[in-house]
Amino acid sequence: MATNDTLAKGFRPTYSLRLERRLTTPKWLPVATSVGAVVVALIVGALLIYLGGGHPLAAYQHILEAAFGSVGVFNDTLVKATPLILVGLACALAFRMRLWNIGAEGQFFMGAWGASAVVLLPLLPATTPKPLMLLAMALAGFLCGALWGFIPGYLKAKLNVNEVVTTLMMNYIATSWVLFWVFGAWSEGGFQMSRMFPRTAWMPRLLDYAKSIPAFGGLTLHGGILLGLIAATIVWFIVSRSKWGYEIRLIGDNPRAAHYAGINIVRNTVLVMMLSGGLAGLAGMSEISGVVHRLQGAISPGYGFTGIIVAWLAKLNPFAVVLVSVLFGGLILAGREIQPSGIPRMLQGIILFCVIASDVLLRYRVRLVRS
Amino acid sequence: MPQIVNAVEMRGIVKRFPGVLANDHVDFDLCQGEVHALLGENGAGKSTLMNVLAGLYKPEEGAISVEGKRVSFNSPRDAIAAGLGMVHQHFMLVPSQTVTENIILGLEAPRFVLNMAELDKKILALQEQYGLRVDPKAKIWQLSVGEQQRVEILKMLYRGARVLILDEPTAVLTPQEIKEFIATLKGMVASGHSIVFISHKLDEVLAIANRVTVLRHGRATASGVSTAGTTKRKLAELMVGRDVIFFLEKPPATPGPVVLDLQDLKAENDRGLQALKGVSLQVRAGEILGIAGVAGNGQSELAQVITGMRKALSGHVRVNGEDVVNRSPRVAINRQVAHVPEDRNGVGSAPSLSLAENLIMKSYRKAPVGSRLALNRSVIRKQAEELKTAFDIAAPNIDVQARLLSGGNLQKAILAREMSAEPKIIVAVQPTRGLDVGAIEAVQRVLLDERARGTAILLFSEELEEVMALSDRIAVIYEGQIMGEVKPEETTLEQIGLMMAGQRLENIRGETDGHE
Numbered sequence: 004m005a006t007n008d009t010l011a012k013g014f015r016p017t018y019s020l021r022l023e024r025r026l027t028t029p030k031w032l033p034v035a036t037s038v039g040a041v042v043v044a045l046i047v048g049a050l051l052i053y054l055g056g057g058h059p060l061a062a063y064q065h066i067l068e069a070a071f072g073s074v075g076v077f078n079d080t081l082v083k084a085t086p087l088i089l090v091g092l093a094c095a096l097a098f099r100m101r102l103w104n105i106g107a108e109g110q111f112f113m114g115a116w117g118a119s120a121v122v123l124l125p126l127l128p129a130t131t132p133k134p135l136m137l138l139a140m141a142l143a144g145f146l147c148g149a150l151w152g153f154i155p156g157y158l159k160a161k162l163n164v165n166e167v168v169t170t171l172m173m174n175y176i177a178t179s180w181v182l183f184w185v186f187g188a189w190s191e192g193g194f195q196m197s198r199m200f201p202r203t204a205w206m207p208r209l210l211d212y213a214k215s216i217p218a219f220g221g222l223t224l225h226g227g228i229l230l231g232l233i234a235a236t237i238v239w240f241i242v243s244r245s246k247w248g249y250e251i252r253l254i255g256d257n258p259r260a261a262h263y264a265g266i267n268i269v270r271n272t273v274l275v276m277m278l279s280g281g282l283a284g285l286a287g288m289s290e291i292s293g294v295v296h297r298l299q300g301a302i303s304p305g306y307g308f309t310g311i312i313v314a315w316l317a318k319l320n321p322f323a324v325v326l327v328s329v330l331f332g333g334l335i336l337a338g339r340e341i342q343p344s345g346i347p348r349m350l351q352g353i354i355l356f357c358v359i360a361s362d363v364l365l366r367y368r369v370r371l372v373r374s
Numbered sequence: 375m376p377q378i379v380n381a382v383e384m385r386g387i388v389k390r391f392p393g394v395l396a397n398d399h400v401d402f403d404l405c406q407g408e409v410h411a412l413l414g415e416n417g418a419g420k421s422t423l424m425n426v427l428a429g430l431y432k433p434e435e436g437a438i439s440v441e442g443k444r445v446s447f448n449s450p451r452d453a454i455a456a457g458l459g460m461v462h463q464h465f466m467l468v469p470s471q472t473v474t475e476n477i478i479l480g481l482e483a484p485r486f487v488l489n490m491a492e493l494d495k496k497i498l499a500l501q502e503q504y505g506l507r508v509d510p511k512a513k514i515w516q517l518s519v520g521e522q523q524r525v526e527i528l529k530m531l532y533r534g535a536r537v538l539i540l541d542e543p544t545a546v547l548t549p550q551e552i553k554e555f556i557a558t559l560k561g562m563v564a565s566g567h568s569i570v571f572i573s574h575k576l577d578e579v580l581a582i583a584n585r586v587t588v589l590r591h592g593r594a595t596a597s598g599v600s601t602a603g604t605t606k607r608k609l610a611e612l613m614v615g616r617d618v619i620f621f622l623e624k625p626p627a628t629p630g631p632v633v634l635d636l637q638d639l640k641a642e643n644d645r646g647l648q649a650l651k652g653v654s655l656q657v658r659a660g661e662i663l664g665i666a667g668v669a670g671n672g673q674s675e676l677a678q679v680i681t682g683m684r685k686a687l688s689g690h691v692r693v694n695g696e697d698v699v700n701r702s703p704r705v706a707i708n709r710q711v712a713h714v715p716e717d718r719n720g721v722g723s724a725p726s727l728s729l730a731e732n733l734i735m736k737s738y739r740k741a742p743v744g745s746r747l748a749l750n751r752s753v754i755r756k757q758a759e760e761l762k763t764a765f766d767i768a769a770p771n772i773d774v775q776a777r778l779l780s781g782g783n784l785q786k787a788i789l790a791r792e793m794s795a796e797p798k799i800i801v802a803v804q805p806t807r808g809l810d811v812g813a814i815e816a817v818q819r820v821l822l823d824e825r826a827r828g829t830a831i832l833l834f835s836e837e838l839e840e841v842m843a844l845s846d847r848i849a850v851i852y853e854g855q856i857m858g859e860v861k862p863e864e865t866t867l868e869q870i871g872l873m874m875a876g877q878r879l880e881n882i883r884g885e886t887d888g889h890e
Contacts, residue, residue, distance in 0.1 A: 023391070244751075246744045253735070256724040262683060263713065263721050264735040265704030372432075 022367040033318050036364050040357035041316070041330075047357070048350045062346070069340040070333030078209070078222045082294060084325075084332030085224075086111070086303070088231035089286035090310030091317065091324040092238050093148075097279040098319055099242055100255040104276065106155065106170025107283040108307025109177030110148040114284025115291045116181050117147030119197060119298040122204045123189050129201035136203045140288055141230070148284015149277040151177060156276025160269040166276070174307070182300050189298060196299035206293035227289030232325065234282060239321040251275060283307060304335060312355040379442040381406050381537050381568040382427065382458070387436035389422050396422040397433070398592040404537065409559060409569045410598070411583035413576070414613055415810030417780050418589040420572045421463075424539045427570075428460035429453030440537070459530025460539040465522050469515040473497070473508055477529045500531055505561050519669065520551040527558075538562065539570045544578055545808070550875060556582055574613070574810060576606045588612040614811050622818060625826065627846040630659030633830040634680070634799050639689035639699075641679050649675040651854040652689070657799070657830040662821065664845030664862075665834045666870055669804075672854035673834045674716055677803045680832070681713040682706040693799065707736055712797035714788055714805045716834075718781065722788045725777035729769055730758035732776045733791045757794070765790040766816065782813030789820050800824060803834040818844060838867055852876045 049059030070080045090107045097104035118140035121127055127139055155169035182195070189197040209222035242248040250271055254261040258268055286306065295302055313331055317323035331351070338347020382404040389397040396419045404410050414420045425431045427438065429447030438445050440456045447453045450460075467476050474493050494510040501507055506524045514522060523543060530538055544552050559569060559582060573579050579586055580601050588596040588609060595612045634657040643649035649672045657663045667673055678684035680691055682703040691699040693709045706713070715721040723732050734754055737743045742753045758772040765786045769779055776784060785805065792800065802821065806814040821844060825831055835841045841848055842862045850857045850873035858879025860869065872882050 240748075244748050246738055246747065246749055249731070249734075249738055249749060252727060252731075253724050256726045257720070259717075259721045260724045260735065263681075263703060263715060265682075265702065265707045267702075267704075 019372050021370045021372045022363070023370060025366055025368050028365055032365060036361040037316055037318060037358060040361040041354055043361075044350065044354040044357040047353050048346070051349065052346065065340065066334070066337035069337035075221065076336070078224050080329060080333040080336050081224050081228060082332070083335045084328040085227040085231055085293070086286040086290045086306045087309060087313055087328035087331055088228070088325050089234055089289065090283050090306050091313035091328050092231075092234050092321055093279045093282035093286070094310045094314035095317065095319040095321060095324055096238055096242070096251075096282065097275055098314055100251045100271070100275050102156070102159070102272065102275060102279070103167045104152065104155075104170050104279050105167055105311065106151065106173050106177075106280070106307070107286075107310045108303065108305065109170070109174035110151040110280040110283035111287040111290075111303055111307045112174075112177040112181045113151045113280075114144035114148040114287030115298060115302055116177075116184065116287075117143035117145075117284060118288035118291060119184075119189070119200075120147075122200050123197055123298065129203060131203055133203045133205075133207075137206065137226075137292065140204060140292055141285060144284045144288025145281040146284070148287065149281035151284070152276040152278070152280020153273060156273040156280075159276070160272040178300075181298065181302075185299055191297075197297045200292070200296045204292060205296055206289065208293070223294070225289070225293030227286075227293040230285060230289055231328075234285070235321040235325050238282075242321065247271075283310070286310075309335070309351060312351055312358075315355065316358050379406070380404060380439075381441060382570075383437075383439045384423070384427065385437045387423060387426055387438075388434045389419075389426055389431055390434055395592050397426070399436070400589070400592070400594050401597055402427075402587055402594070403598055404568050404570060405585075406568055407563050407566060408584040409563060409571055409582055411571045411573055411579040411586040411601070412589065413573060413579055413586055413609060414589035415574060415812070416782060416808065417810070418613075419592040420589055421541060422592075423589070424460060424541065424570060424572060427453070428458055428539055430460075454530075454533050454535065457534060457536040458539065459533060459535030459537070461523070461526040461530060461541065461543065463541045463545065465526055467514045467522060467525060470513060472511055472513055473517075473525050473528075474510045476514060476525055477532050481533070497528065497532065500528060503565070504528075504531065505558055506531075520547050520555075523547070523555075524558075536566070537568045537570070539572070541572045542574070543571070544573070544575065550871070552578075576609050576613075579609065580604075580606060590615055610811065622822065622843050624822060624844070627661045627825070629661040629846070630828060632656045633659045633694055634832065635690070635692040635695075636676075636680070637690040637692070639676065639679055639691070640687040641675050641684055641689075642687065643672075643675055648687075649854050650679065650686070650689075653851070653854070653856055655832075655849060655856065657832055659798075659830050660825055660828045661846040662825055662831040662833050662844050664841035664848045665832065665851055666838060666841045666848055666874060667834075667836070667851035668874055669836055671851050673803060673851060675854075676851070677713065677716070677801050677832075677834060680706070680801050681711055683713075707795075710795060710798040712792035712795060712800045714785075714792055714800065714802040716803035716807075718784050718788060719777075723776045723784060726775055728773045729762070729767070729776060729779065729787060730754055730772040732787060733758050733761055733772075733794075736791060736795055761787075761790040761794060765793075765820075782809045782816075785809060785813060785817060789817060793820060793824065797824070797829055800829055800831045801834075802831065804836060805833070806835070806837065806840060814840075838870060841870075842867070850874055850879075858882075 045063065052059045052062050069076055071077055090111060093107050093110065094104060121140045121143045127136055151173055155166045155173060158164035158169055159166045185195050185197055191198040206225040206227055208225045209219040213220040242251065250261065250266050253264060253266060254268055254271055261268055290302055291298060309331055313324055313327045317327045334347055334350060380403050384400065384402040387397050387400045400423055402423065412420045412424065422431065426433050429450040429452050440458065445456055468479065474490060474497055477497055478493060497510045506528055508517065508521045508524045514525065527538065544555065547555055563569060571583055583601050585598045585600050586596065586609065587594055587598055590613060636653055636655045639650050639653045640648065641650040653676060655663065665673060675684060679686045682698065682701055682705055685700050689699060690697050693711060698705050698709060719725065734743050738749060743750055755772065762769065762772055767786045767790065768783050779787060806817050809817065821831060821833065833844060845862055847859055848862055848865065848870065849859045850870055852874060853876065857873035857877065860879065869882060873879060
């Protein structure tokens with residue numbers, strides 16, 4: 004930040020960048036910096052693609068077409084976005100209270116396991132009516148995810164155990180727990196996957212209605228997206244309009260002031276972690292009931308971690324989470340088109356970095372100073 | 375000493391912050407070997423001007439010379455190299471390190487090998503020279519606030535500072551420590567140092583400084599006026615811009631029944647040391663009980679125990695006869711115990727939430743502000759607008775973030791919130807600390823109005839004048855014990871000062887009786 008010595012540079016005037024603290028933040032600024040951050044990330048990504056010998060513009064055009072180019076691919080984008088919405092909401096809610104829940108991935112797996120248990124243990128017979136079956140699966144998924152949120156939440160609240168470490172570690176337990184079941188008791192003929200769920204455990208999809216509405220033919224978008232939209236509305240109501248949300252925001256902003264205001268921080272920490280875990284668990288349920296239709300080891304390409312980026316890019320706004328999820332859904336889908344791994348993952352990472360870095364612009368104003 | 379060259383000359387300094395003109399063409403001269411006071415209300419631009427001098431801010435316009443040479447600082451390092459050292463209001467020390475380690479922190483020499491014994495000796499010698507005594511081997515957290523301040527000053531002297539800038543240095547000191555501190559200043563001046571002394575306390579400025587510069591709204595209303603030729607009243611007028619009355623109208627108290635009854639309270643502080651060693655006090659409806667004492671003698675802990683924010687080891691807190699000790703802050707709130715906390719920013723407010731949201735911290739649970747699940751937004755906005763007007767909170771609107779309010783306005787907002795709950799008891803801890811004259815007046819008036827309404831008030835304050843002016847009874851706390859209880863009209867500042875230093879009232883009275 005310091006200016007260079009003018010004498011050393013002769014008579015040329017030197018310029019320097021200066022950061023000045025902002026006193027107020029205009030409402031449009033967070034949106035502008037988020038969009039700007041994505042643009043910068045795409046430019047950096049383009050540079051890397053170019054250095055790797057690719058054609059950045061062609062690559063991006065391909066991504067765009069592969070994700071949003073037709074009804075069919077847009078359907079697939081939304082299918083990818085569905086778990087991201089729920090997981091993104093899970094992270095956004097916890098981050099509001101400055102609880103760094105890095106464990107959405109594990110909570111997702113536990114939710115998937117809980118929903119599967121209803122079918123595979125089985126808790127309910129295959130002949131159970133569909134609405135009841137789905138309700139039971141959603142409940143089981145939510146509760147298992149909530150349990151995975153409760154443990155680190157309780158440890159954090161009572162013993163001040165760092166939730167970053169516990170939630171991260173519990174991811175490994177959750178994935179191994181699922182593997183234990185799909186390799187063992189639920190394995191179908193020795194393969195590392197369970198048997199296919201009965202039709203009563205399938206989330207309704209658009210193509211199910213193709214008989215009456217032919218345009219829906221082949222579209223795999225399932226009821227999970229409705230779950231996501233409802234959840235976004237509920238999370239919005241909780242955070243922005245409810246008494247409980249006020250407590251969450253107060254604790255997030257200043258826990259000592261919250262204590263002073265008579266708010267029970269221990270109880271709220273546990274509850275928020277449980278709701279956060281429950282939402283991620285619901286994402287797991289929605290994914291296996293709507294897409295995979297069986298439990299297996301590979302049900303997530305890191306949805307739980309992408310949810311962190313989604314929440315951050317959305318600046319923790321529940322409705323923005325929905326939009327950003329669609330963007331990332333497209334990125335995941337189209338990424339596979341151009342490269343199985345690598346570029347798309349890399350872009351996600353670069354976007355997160357840019358978004359976090361852009362936060363500086365919310366708090367400071369950059370000025371060019373001539374000296 | 376011949377005053378040919380000024381130690382510091384600042385000419386036409388302009389410093390802007392977004393939306394604020396903090397310094398508007400300010401001139402400031404510091405002669406060799408003088409104490410020059412910089413006086414002004416909070417937000418007048420005193421600290422900004424000195425941060426410019428100390429290299430923390432770069433001015434948009436203006437010139438600075440040090441000992442006759444033009445300078446342009448890009449960092450505090452440059453300022454220190456030019457012989458300017460600033461001691462900030464909030465100390466910048468590492469609590470877990472020793473005095474010596476803190477003093478040498480950030481210096482180029484020694485490079486690798488730390489010969490601690492050698493350095494300790496060097497620092498002891500420096501202490502001898504200036505009469506700033508503090509054990510070089512002591513860890514910072516073990517030191518009193520006054521001692522920590524000495525470390526800060528030593529740090530600057532060790533770096534060879536010839537000009538010392540002290541930002542409100544006496545705010546944290548006891549009356550006795552202030553006396554020592556003034557002696558130290560005189561010693562430093564005698565050995566050729568020049569001192570800038572930032573303050574908003576008129577009496578101190580008149581007692582310590584040779585000359586004074588007054589700032590108001592970023593402009594100098596007086597530049598380098600000799601303190602010998604001015605009066606407290608004149609300075610106050612220059613500072614506030616209107617005539618200030620140093621007099622509070624206080625009708626006689628009409629105490630009712632005992633509302634708050636504290637019995638033998640014992641509690642630990644955050645470090646696990648016993649901070650309260652058996653405190654018993656009673657406060658009646660419609661009276662103010664002032665608690666005098668040097669900061670850190672258990673005041674914070676006592677206020678926290680009463681308001682349910684800290685667990686007591688033993689004892690009772692009876693509110694209207696009901697024992698609420700070790701319940702919770704929520705119980706205290708429900709029993710209409712208002713709390714004006716010591717730490718406005720850290721405890722009393724949520725910095726990123728709006729003014730309106732800060733005003734409902736205590737009332738959001740119940741109708742009309744809260745319904746069963748949701749918050750009633752129109753009621754919140756209406757109440758906030760009303761409180762903003764009634765308590766004269768200067769804020770652009772009710773949606774502004776609390777962190778953007780000045781100290782005085784934040785305190786008014788906290789008072790507005792606490793008073794709107796129609797409290798039966800008010801626990802106010804240092805309610806006027808760091809506020810400017812206008813805000814102090816407003817806060818004191820609110821407390822007296824509440825007293826007239828029949829509220830029982832427990833007022834913790836380090837400002838003896840304030841305790842004397844507002845209280846109906848005064849109790850003095852020292853190391854977690856009450857040294858005695860007196861009436862303001864029957865006591866003297868000396869008597870209270872002695873109790874603040876740890877003498878019991880019986881002993882003081884016994885001594886004076888013995889002399890007669």
